[in-house]
Amino acid sequence: MIDLESFHADxxxxxSHEDVAAMRDLLCETLEDAxxxxxxxxxxxxLATRGGGEDGPHLVLNTHIDTVAPHVPYERDGDVVxxxxxxxxxxxxxxxxxxxxxxxxxxxxxTLAITPDEETLMTGAAxxxxxxxxxxxxxxxxxxxxxxxxxxxxxxxxxxIEGESGHAAKVPADRNPVFGLERxxxxxxxxxxxxxxxxxxxxxxxxxxxxxxxxxxxxNRVPGSCRVTFDRRSVPPETADSFAADLRAFLExxxxxxxxLEVAVDLIRPDTPFPRAFVTDADERLVRTLRDxxxxxxxxxxxxxxxxxxxxxxxxxxxxxxxxxxxxxGVAHAGREYVRLSDVEAAADALEEALTAxxx
Numbered sequence: 001m002i003d004l005e006s007f008h009a010d011x012x013x014x015x016s017h018e019d020v021a022a023m024r025d026l027l028c029e030t031l032e033d034a035x036x037x038x039x040x041x042x043x044x045x046x047l048a049t050r051g052g053g054e055d056g057p058h059l060v061l062n063t064h065i066d067t068v069a070p071h072v073p074y075e076r077d078g079d080v081v082x083x084x085x086x087x088x089x090x091x092x093x094x095x096x097x098x099x100x101x102x103x104x105x106x107x108x109x110x111t112l113a114i115t116p117d118e119e120t121l122m123t124g125a126a127x128x129x130x131x132x133x134x135x136x137x138x139x140x141x142x143x144x145x146x147x148x149x150x151x152x153x154x155x156x157x158x159x160x161i162e163g164e165s166g167h168a169a170k171v172p173a174d175r176n177p178v179f180g181l182e183r184x185x186x187x188x189x190x191x192x193x194x195x196x197x198x199x200x201x202x203x204x205x206x207x208x209x210x211x212x213x214x215x216x217x218x219x220n221r222v223p224g225s226c227r228v229t230f231d232r233r234s235v236p237p238e239t240a241d242s243f244a245a246d247l248r249a250f251l252e253x254x255x256x257x258x259x260x261l262e263v264a265v266d267l268i269r270p271d272t273p274f275p276r277a278f279v280t281d282a283d284e285r286l287v288r289t290l291r292d293x294x295x296x297x298x299x300x301x302x303x304x305x306x307x308x309x310x311x312x313x314x315x316x317x318x319x320x321x322x323x324x325x326x327x328x329x330g331v332a333h334a335g336r337e338y339v340r341l342s343d344v345e346a347a348a349d350a351l352e353e354a355l356t357a358x359x360x
Contacts, residue, residue: 001034001101008094012083013074016067020116023065034101043127044116056108061096063089063140064118068333079340087322087339088332092140095344099351105359118306125306126273136286136315139307142322147291148301150202152233153277155240162262165224174260177226187254200235202279207233240274276308284315289357294350321347
């Protein structure tokens with residue numbers, strides 16, 4: 001019902017780094033050609049369903065149609081396809097779509113749910129979490145055909161240090177926010193150990209990384225404030241909001257205790273969701289069935305993913321063709337992004353086999 005190779009070629013050739021409209025049209029037209037009636041919801045998600053029996057499970061196939069900038073044109077060299085989205089995530093999309101159209105649920109229901117903004121705000125996935133209720137989710141990302149049962153959460157924020165501005169010869173050291181940077185950075189280095197953040201058996205330890213420093217305009221003037229931007233990679237049960245609150249209390253105690261400086265912690269995107277950490281039990285039937293079909297390993301995923309939005313509802317795995325990195329460096333999001341068509345086809349075959357077993 002789908003020419004996987006042609007669909008993947010058309011998808012990679014369709015820019016979706018600034019606007020996903022053309023890519024969404026391609027997906028909807030492909031589903032319509034297969035005799036389905038896809039729905040585009042108010043958040044831009046594309047949904048289609050097969051089956052509908054109440055005597056079996058409801059499984060959801062999810063990935064995204066947006067890509068990072070800049071667009072990299074489609075190229076093919078034998079089995080290798082290069083271009084933006086080749087592996088992240090139009091390769092997984094092609095595999096999920098092929099399996100979705102091949103499988104005729106004998107029991108239960110199969111939903112394809114494709115989001116428009118995984119690389120940016122993730123509002124599509126957050127909306128799906130509120131709308132969908134399912135018994136299992138397979139999220140398409142480049143995993144090299146491994147079955148990934150966990151991923152760290154991720155959020156970004158700023159720490160603003162407020163002090164006294166003025167002439168460099170006049171401002172006392174304990175009111176100079178630039179001196180406060182040293183104390184803030186040391187506190188960030190010690191945070192997880194002192195705060196007892198804990199370690200997850202599958203994901204390991206959380207990670208807190210300062211990434212940007214801002215402050216000051218002239219060498220002879222002390223700024224009134226300076227700022228540290230941070231990246232947080234969390235493990236369950238931490239969320240972006242709980243981390244921001246805990247870090248705020250920690251810094252207020254450690255940095256502002258002498259009254260010389262004030263600190264504030266703010267999430268960069270307070271009104272839109274961040275990806276959440278999740279861990280699915282390796283003994284879940286969904287995990288075992290897809291592992292047996294793909295022959296891949298069971299392991300954590302190495303990047304942020306929408307899967308965390310769904311894992312609170314039901315067992316969730318991340319799976320697909322392609323790799324995030326190889327021996328030469330980055331692949332996904334890189335100028336050299338590529339995927340092997342044979343892996344896209346293998347992913348589609350594994351998904352078809354697993355879904356048929358789960359929905360028979």
